[in-house]
């Protein structure tokens with residue numbers, strides 16, 4: 551497989567030894583592999599977890615700290631250690647890396663989204679390997695990403711990568727409990743219609759946040775946007791080279807049709823939506839056809855919340871299921887005036903409409 555640009559996400563468990571301490575040798579081995587890819591002409595962006603895990607080994611949290619404060623404390627101390635290990639390790643092969651800490655808020659609208667995109671593009675243009683992590687010190691509760699898998703999916707879409715490699719501590723998605731010998735790795739997932747929920751258990755590994763469920767949701771969404779996703783075992787030697795050579799068992803999500811940059815942005819904008827609009831059945835049917843159709847006011851059943859021109863709005867059906875998201879061409883007041891009428895300007899233009 552020949553990719554020009556890859557996002558590599560490394561989970562906490564890959565970077566942590568069984569005693570909870572950060573595994574410097576593993577980081578060194580991974581940075582070696584990444585440098586080789588880089589020297590072979592591949593652009594690499596790392597999304598690395600591990601701040602909390604490294605902090606855990608450095609500081610004893612006082613009993614009076616609640617869970618949120620403890621996470622802030624460990625991440626704040628741990629991120630310094632983590633990034634220094636990466637920087638020292640990359641420096642051994644004269645490779646520069648950089649730290650990019652983000653929160654969900656940094657992607658809240660297209661302007662903020664493009665600021666982060668430009669920052670990462672500039673780093674890549676200067677041959678730097680960006681190491682992205684959520685800024686756990688400031689992002690708490692509802693402001694948080696589900697986990698770094700979600701963040702990695704967002705970045706892969708944003709940077710038009712050809713592939714996203716998720717490194718975790720199991721060989722991929724198993725068709726049963728990964729601890730059982732009877733379970734096997736699902737090698738290939740093709741299309742979003744494949745239901746993996748029966749296989750994936752709620753639990754997550756010792757130091758992980760989201761678990762395999764968020765990985766499968768995210769991987770299907772990202773593959774749908776035209777990006778190949780590999781879920782593989784980051785604790786195996788030479789895993790990255792082996793994935794690209796196609797000679798290690800792991801789960802690969804085949805890419806579906808290539809989507810425009812604007813639609814990729816919208817695909818990850820659901821939580822930033824301010825507006826909520828209910829469509830009638832005719833509009834729902836029309837939008838789900840293969841044709842490029844904009845959302846016209848005649849297909850609106852109800853405007854359920856206020857929004858302004860340019861805001862992201864969520865489109866739902868009569869049972870409340872989400873159909874898609876789009877960018878409003880005008881505000882809620884005008885949408886209410888024009889609702890149900892024919893021959894009116896589209897509320898969402900096709901180019902700014904992402905259907906789930």
Ligand SMILES: Nc1ncnc2c1ncn2[C@@H]1O[C@H](COP(=O)(O)OP(=O)(O)O)[C@@H](O)[C@H]1O
Nearest residue numbers: 561562718723724749750751754755758761762
């Ligand atoms: N069907 C399944 N196949 C593989 N792993 C699974 C499955 N169901 C649950 N898991 C669990 O998901 C864990 C990986 O997710 P997570 O803990 O979030 O890791 P990471 O820190 O790499 O993000 C595995 O260690 C495994 O225990």
Ligand SMILES: N[C@@H](CCC(=O)OP(=O)(O)O)C(=O)O
Nearest residue numbers: 562599600601602697698759
């Ligand atoms: N941002 C956190 C990681 C959160 C997270 O998503 O962890 P994981 O499920 O191991 O990828 C940290 O650096 O500790």
